Amino acid sequence: MPFAGKLGDVQDDTAVNYLPASADSTRVAELQESMPGGDTTDLILVYHRDGGLTEADRASAREHIAGLADAYQFSGGQRPRAVDSKDGATVMYGVSLAGMPDEEDQNKAVDDIREAVDDHPEGLSVEVGGSGGLGADANKVFETVDGTLMFATAAVVALLLILTYRSPFLWLVPLLVVGAATVAAMAVVYGLSQAFDVTVTGMSSAVMTVLVFGAGTDYALLLTARYREELRRYPHPYDAMVAALRGCGAAVLASSGTVAAGLMCLLAADLSSSKGLGPVGAAGVVCALAAMLTLLPAILVLLGRRVFWPLIPAYGSTPAKRRNVFAAMGGSVSRRPVTFLVGGVALLGALALGALNAPGDLKQEDTFTNKPESVSAMQTLAKAYPEQGSQPITIMARTANADAVLRVTQDHDGIVRAERGRSGEGWTEISAFAKDAPESAGEVRTIKGLRSELVAIDGGKALIGGASAEQIDLEKTNADDRKVVIPLVMLAVLLILIALLRSLIASVMLVAVVVAVWGAATGLGGLLFEPVFDLKGIDPGLPLITFVFLVALGVDYGIFLMHRMREEAIKGASTPQAALTALHTTGGVIASAGLVLAATFAVLATMPMAMMLELGFIIAVGVLLDTFLVRTYLVTSASLLLDRWIWWPGKLFRRQAPRPAAAPAPERTAEPVG
Structure with missing residues (x-):
């Protein structure tokens, strides 16, 4: 129980853990973390009023930005500038916060900023988006997944077991055993993360829970059915259980072996989240197997035939013809x-x-x-x-040739503007905005084109990252x-x-x-x-x-x-x-x-x-x-x-x-x- 309770402490849903280990965008994310101030939290504040923004609206936006400047450290040390839409109904501010390498601090910052900008003139909508906002919203989902998922899964399994066994007691036994297997699996996964630095994400943790309940209950159903069958042939429950294990044990072992072996093949993947899912899921299957071949048989033998009440399989009887x-x-x-x-x-x-x-x-x-x-x-x-992208393309250039990289980026047909950001440890950060919408075909062409052009610059390879580049790398990987x-x-x-x-x-x-x-x-x-x-x-x-x-x-x-x-x-x-x-x-x-x-x-x-x-x-x-x-x-x-x-x-x-x-x-x- 103590180790199982620590699983949430090692669960990490930062973007790097969902990216390919060898991709340029992953290297960009890692370099951003090593920059002065650590990884940035990129947000976009969007102010919109149907029919057009008023001066009071714009004053409220400037006041919000000033408040953020007092509370947080902006990446590059410069306040974000306003970018107006052509119809005058929307203004956006691209905000990049530095100095918050911890994921929990980033999520708290997003919540605090949303609360701060909620004070605005009536009729004005203010929304906080960007990759930081998306990450915070995703983390809120994963924070509620574990508990909600476990209770929902347990309820579904309990209902199906009651319908299957038609017994007021028997269904409790496999449910309790699979619950114990889940706790054991959580503890084992925590140990794997500490001993072997296995990546544990919200998705892999959720899938492991479902896998333990599903596979564990399957093994319990198979063993219990064979045990009931053998109780008609043997006078003592112990002998009947030995015969049941001898009869279906090999099938259960092979079944769990195929699942565990298949999942462990994910270690060959380059995608970090997939690679981590392999050992996490395999640990869940092994714990389910161990519980169903040790704890479940022990409990069933101790309870004897009466656990099957009211349909008790008597020795020497034959099942009713149906x-x-x-x-x-x-x-x-x-x-x-x-x-x-x-x-x-x-x-x-x-x-x-x-x-x-x-x-x-x-x-x-x-x-x-x-x-x-x-x-x-x-x-x-x-x-x-519609004429430009709303989230930056991040370029990490060697400081020695950062000026050349910036010029090539600014001259590219698909880029609206590009500006220099932080520098550190021989790298300089450049933020560029595409003409096309995020993750559109046009922006994809721009990113691929930039990668081709920047390779030709002497002085070391420039790396392109950001949300859209990450999606491109994800698809390829x-x-x-x-x-x-x-x-x-x-x-x-x-x-x-x-x-x-x-x-x-x-x-x-x-x-x-x-x-x-x-x-x-x-x-x-x-x-x-x-x-x-x-x-x-x-x-x-x-x-x-x-x-x-x-x-x-x-x-x-x-x-x-x-x-x-x-x-x-x-x-x-x-x-x-x-x-x-x-x-x-x-x-x-x-x-x-x-x-x-x-x-x-x-x-x-x-x-x-x-x-x-x-x-x-x-x-x-x-x-x-x-x-x-x-x-x-x-x-x-x-x-x-x-x-x-x-x-x-x-x-x-x-x-x-x-x-x-x-x-x-x-x-x-x-x-x-x-």
């Missing part, structure tokens, strides 16, 4: 396996085409699903100053990371599957179908994000993160099904019989597990940030597709069609090989007597 939906599904698949296989693949392919309709990359102003003050300020600026991480994830998952199932064919099939599910879920998001959820873009990091989670988590249900299928085949059942038996026996528990995991990730969609909504939606939809379409129909129909080839080249493939017909015995003739 219509099994999954047995009926298996019967349908066995009659028309080709139809179900082709139809399922066609459906996934059709859904994947929806990705072609996806909106473009997410802009900073569209980060939130609601509209905080910083976003409203940016929208006001976009209308008032995410594309590069996908090329590295995705093959690693597929290889890691494939190797674990081969080790568990002893079959190359079955392992390749499971990886192929979960990749197809990721494509279908992403395509469905592309169809719905803008028209239904009113999202203006997709976070550049979303494809990689959702791929890692859906492949690692989605293959779990295939593992549970195929492991039970292999168990039945070892007992002597033919492959078709084993496939239908596995579907019949694991269908209910895997369906419950899929619903729980999908529901826990769907909780992320309630968070007021576009990235969280998109992440929660795609993973929840992918898990549901995997649970009710892929595992039930595609994997089962493919297993029926492949028959013993599903186990190639393992022992089961050779064991089920058709034996050659015995040669007919020669006819015997009666021998003469005597």
Whole structure:
């Protein structure tokens, strides 16, 4: 508990932690932190009155700036100047505050400034935006995420467990154990941050919480269902639990192994937030596994059979005969396996085409699903100053050639103005404003053009950063990371599957179908994000993160099904019989597990940030597709069609090989007597 409570102290949502480690914009952010006064807090104060600003409005704005000059240190030591819009209805001040390297101090400064400028003439709107305002609004979201997310997730899991177990007591056991696993995971992540300097962000902490609840509950459902089954065969709960662990322990270990290995592949990413998410998420999965294989069995054995009241599994009894939906599904698949296989693949392919309709990359102003003050300020600026950018492009030049860099920047066609800022440790800061709106195609061309021109200046490379340059670097880095991480994830998952199932064919099939599910879920998001959820873009990091989670988590249900299928085949059942038996026996528990995991990730969609909504939606939809379409129909129909080839080249493939017909015995003739 003491270490878990310290996780918030090491959580860091500064911009550098969400940037590529090797990008120019990241280096600019780091150099700004080392400048005199530390990292700057860049704000834009926007004053607007419909019909035009009055003299009283302008006097109020000047008074606010004077008050800021008394309370804060401006970067470069100069007061910001007013920039009027052409229609005279808006004036903006670009404010860069120095001397606040601590994130908490920056957020407090934004809150204090918003409170100070709230004193203004009636009818005048005053908004505080800029990258500093956006950062403060984002931090407010993350401050409330942990508690809200944990309680919401716990409530969803509790409801689904009650519906699954239909017992007034049993649902409490896995919920308490997964709560203990969450606390343990928070403590472990704190330790990782202290020992190995692992980056912990608000996003990675939130995802870890959901992952522990979702994956941990899945393991609890699988183990408890097998334990209930074994209690009918063994008189003592201890023996029944040993048999349950022996029966499903390997599947649970492989399941958690695929998730942990997939997440650890994120260490190969260049994006700092993705790299940090790997060990943070893996720690959560390992803690969930440890709790479900130690604490949960111990509690269940101590409570005995009565924990299942009123549906207590008596020794020697048989479960009540009920219509099994999954047995009926298996019967349908066995009659028309080709139809179900082709139809399922066609459906996934059709859904994947929806990705072609996806909106473009997410802009900073569209980060939130609601509209905080910083976003409203940016929208006001976009209308008032369509002819120029409202946020600076930051250029860090070697002090020896800063004049040359400044001249090239000022002469560039896409730049309205550029001015020298702070100097320190051999670097000089230059702030430039583009003609085009932030993150528009025109500003992107300007930044890329400047980077090309500034490379040619002698005296050392000039670096370009700022919010828009960071977005450019994010998009490129995410594309590069996908090329590295995705093959690693597929290889890691494939190797674990081969080790568990002893079959190359079955392992390749499971990886192929979960990749197809990721494509279908992403395509469905592309169809719905803008028209239904009113999202203006997709976070550049979303494809990689959702791929890692859906492949690692989605293959779990295939593992549970195929492991039970292999168990039945070892007992002597033919492959078709084993496939239908596995579907019949694991269908209910895997369906419950899929619903729980999908529901826990769907909780992320309630968070007021576009990235969280998109992440929660795609993973929840992918898990549901995997649970009710892929595992039930595609994997089962493919297993029926492949028959013993599903186990190639393992022992089961050779064991089920058709034996050659015995040669007919020669006819015997009666021998003469005597």
